[in-house]
Amino acid sequence: MKRYFLILLFCLIVSLCSLSQVGNLRFSGGEFKILQITDTHWIEGERYKSANDSTYNLIREMIHIEHPDLVVLTGDIVVGIPALSGWEKLSGLFSEEKTPFAVAFGNHDGETDVSKTEILEYLRTNPYNLTYDARKGTLPGVGNCTLPVLSSDGTTEKWILYLFDSHNITDDRSFGYYDWIKHDQIDWYRNSSDYFTAHNKRKLPSLAFFHIPLPEYETARWVCREFGERQEGVCAPGLNTGLFSSFIEKRDVIGVFAGHDHNNDYMIDLDGNIALAYGRKTGYPSAYNETLDRGVRIINLYEDEAGFDTYTRDLNGTYFHYKFEQKNKGSNTPRFNGTFIQEFLVAGWNDERWDQEMAMLNEAGITYLIYAPALLTNEKGRATAYYPSPLVKKNAQKDRIERCLRSAQKYGIKVFIGINFNERWWKTDYDSEWLFNQMEAGNKVADELVALYKEKYNRTMYGWYWVWEVDNLNCMTSECQDALAKALNINLDHLTEITPDMPFMMSPFMNYRVGGNAQEYAVMWENVFAQTHFRIGDIFAPQDCIGAGGLTLDNLREWFSKLKQAVNSKPGLKFWGNVETFDQRFWTSAPMARVQKQLEIVNGYVGNIICFAYSHYNSPFVVNKEYHDLYLQYCKTGELPKIPLPKKVINASITKSPTGTEIKWAPQGFAATDGYNIYKDGILIYKLQLRNGKFQTNFSDKDGSVNNVYEISAYNVMGEESEKTKAELK
Template sequence: MKSFDKNSLIFRKQLIIVFLLIVYFVYPQNTLSVTLFNNEIKGESEQPILKFKDGKFKILQFTDIHWVNGDSYRKGNDSTLLLMRKLIKAEHPDLVIITGDVVVSWGAAESWKEVTQPMVEAKVPFAVTFGNHDAETDITTSQVLELLKTIPYNVTYNSNNNISGVGNCTLPIKSSDGNQDKWVLYLFDSHDYPKDKTFGYYDWIKHDQIDWYRNQSDYYTQKDGKIIPSLAFFHIPLPEYVQVQYISSLIGTKKDDVCAPNLNSGLFSSLLEKRDVLGVFTGHDHNNDYLVDANGEICLAYGRKTGYNSAYKEVLERGARVINLYEDDRCFSTYIETLSDKLNNYTFEKKGQTCPYPIAEGTFIQESLVTNWDDARWQQELEMLKGVGMKYLIFAPSLFTDKNGKDKYLYPSSFSKKSERTSNNLIDLCLRNAKKCGVKIFIGLNFNDKWWSASFTPDWLYQQMERGNKIADELISLYKEKYGDTMYGWYWVWEVDNLHAITNENQEILANALNINLDHLNKVTPDMPFMLSPYMNQKVGTADANQKMWESVFAKTHFKNGDIFSPQDGVGAGGLDVDKLSEWFSGMRQAVNSKPGLKFWANVESFDHRFWTNAPLSRFKQQMEAVNPYVNKIITFAYSHYYSPFQVNKQYHDAYLEYYKTGKLLKVSVPEPVSDLVLKIKKNEMVVLKWKSPKDKSNLMGYYVYKDGILVANIQNKNIDDSDTEFIDKKGSQNNLYEVSSYNVNGEESIKVKTHM
């Protein structure tokens, strides 16, 4: 419970103590006595086993029930029980967790039995973390724990009797077959009030509890051979609930100040270091129910106050928080549920999975690459992508219209003629194989090549959006039920830059176009995120102007919680220099923060537009490191096209795989230089360069060609033995100085060899 008047709380506590002393001396045989309470403990109830069902596990968080014994509070208590029963019936949770301030008055033993009845009746396992008021009764929290052990379906216990607090425990959630730990829940006692108020009014989680958590985290990691995704539950919020508001926007309601300890004992930093806890869930502040996605690193969330008895002026409808876990995903979805509504649905996805360094977690793939792929080839590619941590594939568009108005559908649309379709149903092939591999697909709708001319009217653009809605409806009817969550999201194929949307008029047009799709897609597929991936060019604008442009667009658009803004970093296309990424992405992070619930990803380009070759891994790593502090996740355009071992030299994939596993670039030797570089002038005045490749080609990825000190060519080939050892310059002469170097997978080059006639 939050307090606006700390003196009144102290006075209330003193009154309770006086009352209990009177009861003890006047009625020594009263059922409130510790002796009789202990006699009521007749044995522990067997703990249920928590496990996934069909890949899902649902938690219902009740908090701040504030049960007060007595006739004058009966109406509030009855309303609380009715709410708990209705929400349990509506949600069918696999576990209920009550995060503190449960029973806050005398008669606690009987009250605890009453307040746990909704779970017992529904045969739902439940756990409890204690709040600052749970000890202000006629029994201690240790005695409450002993009582809970006798109640069916309780799973609360003391994991270690030698650490501070009561009810610190871990609750592993088993796989559907019961053979593996898939998730771990950590329950902490956040205590009540420190004896010395020098360091604030509320107590803090102690160092021995933090050490216990760290040891448990290590235990599960070693036992299972990997970091196990986890959640933490306790009553009093951490001090970081204040700081995190400056990282990302709030999703939900904040009407109270955060009543956290003034002293920071370091639990949050341990959670970040261990990388297992995805979310922290607390109560305490009755008019707060918000969550904050801290840049994909961790989610800090409040529950919704459940109890109807008010401790002070309370404005929120009573309810609970629902948390859905997924057996094979490091993510969870959550929302607030009341008797009248479901609010603020949001999916948190852990950044970088288990890696403390930036990695790409998804890639674009284009129709030109996959036109002739069969199931076996799709499986080959998807398994390769999963091996380097890829979870998302963006496949777009479903309908392409060229500049002459000719349509090409990637699936057998009822809107198309047979001649307008690809020979294979590429959408079905993609979804079918992705489902088998556990990869999530973003599907692009329609695109018209006229977009690039920028010579269209707003009405034409709006008509294209309406056409996209019809495509979406058809894709949903054909594939959504069939492939379920594999058909994960939508991709807006129309690429926006920071030049054509800079005016207020164009921003209005852009927002209107987006809303035509957003309004429709949010209605028909509310659980599918919508992704927008614009690009930037530093030659036509500034980072500050780009930020203001997107703030203006976001203010007008109807993005929902969980939609994704994933700008292209522009390095591959030549729009931004690597050293400008921090400035531009910092500004866009601020723009995204102006739109609550909007996620910020980065689309890092793995190519070099000058020669349409793959970028060296050193540059790709540098790009990811530059944007990583600002974004929730990183995807790339495009691994399958520029790093796949089935598309380019296998060493690129092998080297990136090593980086994915270790966070370090593979150390390879610099190739030997070329030899016998010769310049010849042909009759038509073309310059022809020829050279001999190094004898040792083990680390050779290609050749850089320089003309008067400027890079003019990058010669690559999937099999370097077959690569050209010739370069033709139609605009050169014997007066130019040409140089050629060989390079490895990281772009490290040999000495440059100069030409001779």
């Protein structure tokens, strides 16, 4: 206990020291931008003057274009003598641009005429330098430090940046060539993480910067495909000392940024747990055969989100834009991060009702809302737009999309808009030209939506949803897959042109009961992915098909495992899961115990989880409020609480009616009751659920007779039921 107290006290002192230096690191308007420079390989002398000038001008140009709040240099900065002269010129650039900077030293930085300690002492004379030794003389290496990023008002810590010295080469070559980050450094990180968590009473999202990549930069590629440039092998230490596993255990560091390998700038998103990324080599002097144009990496942080946007930039433009967001909000409990909402549910909603729903979704931790569709054509060919559109003869009386966006903006919820849908899709009696024409019509809808709303609701109008649901039975031929890919590309190409910053989501479904096969379905999607123009950051979010009966809890892992392999064939495509929270047999809410199992299974394969649909089947304004209350408790504790069984019904009776039979019963109070199960001859034939605050205590069976045996039980939101009560003939 005493040792733990001393550690916390020491971390507090370190934190206060760091805050005194970096008090100017704070969010502005909810955003904070980092510019990563790596491997400048600056060498003083006339021979390198042209290359150094190019490096200097590139850095200055990147600062002028991006206006970063912080520049982080991830090693191998000045690698020749006289080293301090090079450091003077580079650090002087940041002073001239009034830009804070910090340095994580590389393997070559200490191989000059000055040591890393002497370099740091020099940098500490620059008022824009933020690098320091967190535990001077007691930690291996130089410049290990934490840099908190404060809230916009400067009152609280929002993010933590960790800088590590990844050292040089190892003396004992039996363990490989490059040295490794030491256990003392890892202990320092773990203690610092514990301090910041305790001090803020929550885990703070964090980033780590160092020079030499971890071994996981290679092994992670076996699990999730990288995107970006990979033109050489990973030059990592031969020993893995456990820093990466500490990041995973602590669940605060969600992005790791390295340099060292000059021909790599790729990134790997490990299913929302953590991202591993290279910076782009910045310096023009070449150490070996180098293939990438010189550039930088940009990392945009958000004040109240555990996520970041990142891309690389050179003098020709930007590349590999990607939004990383932490899985399950940093907890070990799988949870929903988004939900669908359909136009018929919101038909009569005013602004007050929208705000009521958005506040509830926000309370549930919902970040994304998928509204679908914006324009619907029924089987008779009648089209209705749910926004003001000259494309159709009939528009909904109220602009439902405007109301949705307006309310979502208040609560920080991001909206995917479903473009268009034609119900003839379900008949499958059309040819490919009909489908292509529907996609062209969707492009016109998207044009109108952008013109109406994008400028006004820029960050709230977040993405596009492709409403056309694809299954594993109607698209197994190569001709069908070619047509599907072409249809997708008609929309993808146009949406990329008009809204390159808005991700595209689709949510197919699957069925094993009528000949479906998980492996065949995965191969189908690999074929489609190979032909489609999905961008980095677009989203493939298959339905888990438990609610609609296409799959079971027993085979759900198999299907999602195969689909993950298919998604990995398309680098940069995100894999999300769409968990169904209903029972299609009776269109009732799924028991919470079943939903928990769905979440746990799907969570093992995806980077994010959405559902169909919280507003329809879990909202306290639509169904029993216990669904929402229990979900909130589950998110808080990781477990569903025990709840009472409802009392059995009494006075159950059956009478003959002109249309079959009529069953009636009386409840013994409604406490813990969500609805009633109706059994006929021992088989469940119907569930009656509490809706809009009302219970139904009677049921008509048009196919029944007084000779059938009817039983009624009450059930709760966990799916647990009371004793059955037999209905007596009257």
